[in-house]
Amino acid sequence: MAYNIPKLSPHPKTFLRDTGIRSTPTPKDFETFFYTQTLDHFNYRPESYTTFKQRYVINWKYWGGANASAPIFAYLGEEGSLDYDLAGIGFLRENAPRFKALQVFIEHRFYGQSVPFGSIEEAMKNHNIRGYFSSVQAITDYAEVLMYLKKTLSTPNSPIIVIGGSYGGMLASWFRLKYPHIALGALASSAPILYFDDITPQNGYYSVVTKDFKEVSENCYNTIKMSWSEIDKIASKPNGLSILSKKFKTCELLNKSSDLKDYLDSIYCGAAQYDHPPRYPVTQVCGGIDGASEGTDILDRIFAGMIGLVGNQSCYDMSQDYDPSESEWGWQTCSEMVIPIGRGSNDTMFPSEPFDLKQYSEDCKNIFGVSPRPHWVTTYYGGYHIKLGLHRFASNIIFSNGLRDPYSSGGVLEDISDTVLAVHTLNGSHCLDILPAKESDPQWLVMQRKKEVEIIEGWIKQYYADLLAFKKSIEEHV
Amino acid sequence: MAYNIPKLSPHPKTFLRDTGIRSTPTPKDFETFFYTQTLDHFNYRPESYTTFKQRYVINWKYWGGANASAPIFAYLGEEGSLDYDLAGIGFLRENAPRFKALQVFIEHRFYGQSVPFGSIEEAMKNHNIRGYFSSVQAITDYAEVLMYLKKTLSTPNSPIIVIGGSYGGMLASWFRLKYPHIALGALASSAPILYFDDITPQNGYYSVVTKDFKEVSENCYNTIKMSWSEIDKIASKPNGLSILSKKFKTCELLNKSSDLKDYLDSIYCGAAQYDHPPRYPVTQVCGGIDGASEGTDILDRIFAGMIGLVGNQSCYDMSQDYDPSESEWGWQTCSEMVIPIGRGSNDTMFPSEPFDLKQYSEDCKNIFGVSPRPHWVTTYYGGYHIKLGLHRFASNIIFSNGLRDPYSSGGVLEDISDTVLAVHTLNGSHCLDILPAKESDPQWLVMQRKKEVEIIEGWIKQYYADLLAFKKSIEEHV
Numbered sequence: 001m002a003y004n005i006p007k008l009s010p011h012p013k014t015f016l017r018d019t020g021i022r023s024t025p026t027p028k029d030f031e032t033f034f035y036t037q038t039l040d041h042f043n044y045r046p047e048s049y050t051t052f053k054q055r056y057v058i059n060w061k062y063w064g065g066a067n068a069s070a071p072i073f074a075y076l077g078e079e080g081s082l083d084y085d086l087a088g089i090g091f092l093r094e095n096a097p098r099f100k101a102l103q104v105f106i107e108h109r110f111y112g113q114s115v116p117f118g119s120i121e122e123a124m125k126n127h128n129i130r131g132y133f134s135s136v137q138a139i140t141d142y143a144e145v146l147m148y149l150k151k152t153l154s155t156p157n158s159p160i161i162v163i164g165g166s167y168g169g170m171l172a173s174w175f176r177l178k179y180p181h182i183a184l185g186a187l188a189s190s191a192p193i194l195y196f197d198d199i200t201p202q203n204g205y206y207s208v209v210t211k212d213f214k215e216v217s218e219n220c221y222n223t224i225k226m227s228w229s230e231i232d233k234i235a236s237k238p239n240g241l242s243i244l245s246k247k248f249k250t251c252e253l254l255n256k257s258s259d260l261k262d263y264l265d266s267i268y269c270g271a272a273q274y275d276h277p278p279r280y281p282v283t284q285v286c287g288g289i290d291g292a293s294e295g296t297d298i299l300d301r302i303f304a305g306m307i308g309l310v311g312n313q314s315c316y317d318m319s320q321d322y323d324p325s326e327s328e329w330g331w332q333t334c335s336e337m338v339i340p341i342g343r344g345s346n347d348t349m350f351p352s353e354p355f356d357l358k359q360y361s362e363d364c365k366n367i368f369g370v371s372p373r374p375h376w377v378t379t380y381y382g383g384y385h386i387k388l389g390l391h392r393f394a395s396n397i398i399f400s401n402g403l404r405d406p407y408s409s410g411g412v413l414e415d416i417s418d419t420v421l422a423v424h425t426l427n428g429s430h431c432l433d434i435l436p437a438k439e440s441d442p443q444w445l446v447m448q449r450k451k452e453v454e455i456i457e458g459w460i461k462q463y464y465a466d467l468l469a470f471k472k473s474i475e476e477h478v
Numbered sequence: 479m480a481y482n483i484p485k486l487s488p489h490p491k492t493f494l495r496d497t498g499i500r501s502t503p504t505p506k507d508f509e510t511f512f513y514t515q516t517l518d519h520f521n522y523r524p525e526s527y528t529t530f531k532q533r534y535v536i537n538w539k540y541w542g543g544a545n546a547s548a549p550i551f552a553y554l555g556e557e558g559s560l561d562y563d564l565a566g567i568g569f570l571r572e573n574a575p576r577f578k579a580l581q582v583f584i585e586h587r588f589y590g591q592s593v594p595f596g597s598i599e600e601a602m603k604n605h606n607i608r609g610y611f612s613s614v615q616a617i618t619d620y621a622e623v624l625m626y627l628k629k630t631l632s633t634p635n636s637p638i639i640v641i642g643g644s645y646g647g648m649l650a651s652w653f654r655l656k657y658p659h660i661a662l663g664a665l666a667s668s669a670p671i672l673y674f675d676d677i678t679p680q681n682g683y684y685s686v687v688t689k690d691f692k693e694v695s696e697n698c699y700n701t702i703k704m705s706w707s708e709i710d711k712i713a714s715k716p717n718g719l720s721i722l723s724k725k726f727k728t729c730e731l732l733n734k735s736s737d738l739k740d741y742l743d744s745i746y747c748g749a750a751q752y753d754h755p756p757r758y759p760v761t762q763v764c765g766g767i768d769g770a771s772e773g774t775d776i777l778d779r780i781f782a783g784m785i786g787l788v789g790n791q792s793c794y795d796m797s798q799d800y801d802p803s804e805s806e807w808g809w810q811t812c813s814e815m816v817i818p819i820g821r822g823s824n825d826t827m828f829p830s831e832p833f834d835l836k837q838y839s840e841d842c843k844n845i846f847g848v849s850p851r852p853h854w855v856t857t858y859y860g861g862y863h864i865k866l867g868l869h870r871f872a873s874n875i876i877f878s879n880g881l882r883d884p885y886s887s888g889g890v891l892e893d894i895s896d897t898v899l900a901v902h903t904l905n906g907s908h909c910l911d912i913l914p915a916k917e918s919d920p921q922w923l924v925m926q927r928k929k930e931v932e933i934i935e936g937w938i939k940q941y942y943a944d945l946l947a948f949k950k951s952i953e954e955h956v
């Protein structure tokens with residue numbers, strides 16, 4: 001399980017059908033463009049000057065225009081195609097009318113339609129192309145696109161608010177830190193920017209998963225906790241894998257018990273990470289477990305929990321079709337984004353599996369031919385003692401989190417200053433605040449979004465006042 | 479004169495003998511180290527992982543040690559060998575005792591002993607090696623060395639103040655902006671960070687040179703202003719170059735009149751840029767011009783001005799031995815550091831020579847095979863509307879300037895906030911504040927340095943208070 005890193009994204013495929021995002025058609029009023037982007041911003045080798053087409057999408061509908069220096073909301077793409085975001089992110093379109101904001105969505109290099117030189121398969125196979133696939137290049141792409149846009153739209157004074165979720169949320173906060181002259185502020189939703197090096201305890205992620213389940217049901221938690229050794233016990237029997245395959249209705253005979261355990265792991269982690277109202281997947285899992293008829297054995301109850309979440313199917317596909325060498329995010333975690341998620345013995349409801357940097361690096365090297373740089377993120381972006389370092393530097397960042405999201409363990413949960421703020425909800429989950437608002441949303445979620453909007457409104461108001469004073473002082477000087 | 483860019487450095491060779499820097503032996507108490515530096519911080523191509531040896535030098539003498547979290551003064555090398563800086567920069571050693579500071583000097587990649595893969599000649603010839611020669615890579619080198627040092631010295635809480643002059647001053651201010659988690663503050667001496675794109679008028683540099691001369695002597699200014707057409711007039715005569723060669727005692731017969739004009743240009747610019755007390759080179763030049771016996775013609779007076787500065791020599795070498803393709807700084811200005819210095823007609827005492835970006839780019843492309851990226855510096859580091867952008871972001875930077883320094887025209891001359899401060903002197907010149915203090919220093923210079931030291935002292939005091947409060951609040955939480 002060297003790569004058992006839950007996918008950092010607001011829209012993992014598993015949960016798409018539950019949120020109905022995939023079935024939503026791309027909204028109208030969007031226009032697609034391609035920017036001729038520089039492959040390598042940082043070097044001056046002849047190859048660095050190569051360009052590729054980067055997709056960005058604009059919705060003009062509510063924009064107040066250049067004469068009013070009306071704001072620009074820029075969604076910074078995360079590790080996925082922009083296709084999902086256009087419909088799947090609610091924050092921009094829901095708040096654009098209030099702000100008269102232009103909506104811009106920019107796709108992350110190497111995803112969707114923004115892959116350099118042809119198909120992603122080719123790009124991922126070529127170590128010289130793949131080598132330009134990094135967050136630092138990506139936020140610099142965003143810088144170029146946004147500067148180009150302001151110039152092209154002749155709107156030099158429009159304030160830009162960058163918005164992102166999960167990995168994209170990290171990018172948004174880092175963008176404000178590195179490019180304050182381009183973005184006035186950032187909304188970083190569920191951005192685990194402290195889950196690097198040893199800033200956050202390795203078991204942060206799984207500790208929150210565990211807490212989520214325990215809070216819903218002590219019995220559910222205990223059942224899961226006991227289940228792992230039960231699986232091992234059966235697996236070690238002759239014919240054990242066959243027994244497990246039958247018990248869990250796997251589509252194909254299990255090759256190894258770890259396939260089952262990984263599957264269950266992803267069920268629990270996914271449920272916790274996306275423990276959204278009104279379904280509350282953790283409650284669904286525990287409902288299955290707790291509701292299983294008394295006297296059924298542990299694994300029957302686990303199976304009932306699984307069905308509680310994913311529903312009745314003729315069989316369950318537990319084959320591990322994940323090939324890190326073909327996974328874009330796999331590459332990112334094996335080069336720059338080393339997020340050390342692990343578990344000790346008995347500090348979560350999961351079996352022990354400490355993060356082993358040495359082994360991890362070797363695995364990555366074997367897969368991709370180059371070693372990760374595990375200290376790079378804290379060198380380039382910082383992270384250690386973040387409050388000490390930033391409370392007299394930086395401004396205008398919202399770190400929003402839902403504390404039921406396991407990634408919140410690596411998030412910023414405490415205000416850093418008057419304008420670098422932590423906005424979190426006890427019952428929120430991964431990226432919930434930027435997903436589309438629903439009628440059924442609970443009051444705490446409505447309030448969280450309202451708070452975020454008011455903070456951003458404050459930044460923009462202040463900015464316009466500064467702009468006016470600034471212009472006046474220039475005029476007075478002349 | 480496509481490359482007539484006055485060398486951005488605290489120690490141009492021409493003036494070394496005047497300041498006596500070259501003859502000063504390297505101070506004792508310095509220890510030299512080499513850091514195994516990553517060639518390419520930003521990409522993950524196999525080649526990116528190549529390493530080279532980067533020189534840094536430490537003076538431990540006054541350091542208060544890790545237990546006291548005593549400060550670190552880090553001098554960020556500019557476009558030259560560190561050899562000159564160790565003796566030539568006074569600020570660190572003069573203030574280290576007061577702060578109990580560790581003194582660290584780090585050499586810029588591709589200079590001195592920090593050239594990747596052998597000699598600078600080889601590195602400059604190879605476009606794939608030279609391509610990694612940029613300011614962004616360089617400040618990231620500094621980030622790595624400083625983080626490594628803090629770790630190795632077990633002094634995680636030592637505040638770091640970065641210091642640099644000229645191009646190195648730009649690096650210092652940019653370092654604080656990009657790596658606030660590593661440097662607590664920056665002293666950026668004579669850093670023309672606004673001399674990019676069209677933020678500063680092209681003629682800023684030559685306007686200040688002109689002002690310097692005019693202030694010293696109206697007659698001197700007029701003589702210089704008239705001399706260019708006089709040179710052209712003579713040069714256009716049959717035998718004209720021979721006449722000029724004789725008049726200016728050139729070591730070899732002039733090939734073209736522009737060699738003479740370039741030489742004089744560099745005399746005037748150098749005199750203005752390094753118009754240091756107690757010699758005041760501009761006064762020396764004008765002393766020669768104004769002191770020439772009445773009735774002598776314009777060019778005799780120009781020659782007398784030249785001698786006023788450089789002294790009597792048997793002949794004067796005006797051959798242009800500057801080959802941009804072999805110049806490290808030439809490369810930097812032809813890739814990343816595009817500083818558009820030009821002159822209109824009649825807006826300075828020099829002949830018209832507008833900066834022509836198109837021509838400049840073509841020349842660079844012809845020389846180096848790649849085109850400059852003239853908008854990169856303002857994209858990556860910012861610069862436009864710097865006060866609007868940074869007055870509520872960033873802290874702890876001193877932009878020091880001497881207003882007789884032509885580069886001050888591209889400097890930050892107005893306070894940006896309470897902690898991003900402009901400290902300038904009317905009569906100061908290039909990097910004067912960080913050069914070694916002398917008994918003869920005028921009071922305004924003594925006061926400028928005192929002010930800088932007190933500001934830095936304030937930052938450090940504040941930091942220690944924050945650190946204490948921060949530790950306390952952690953202890954209270956535990």
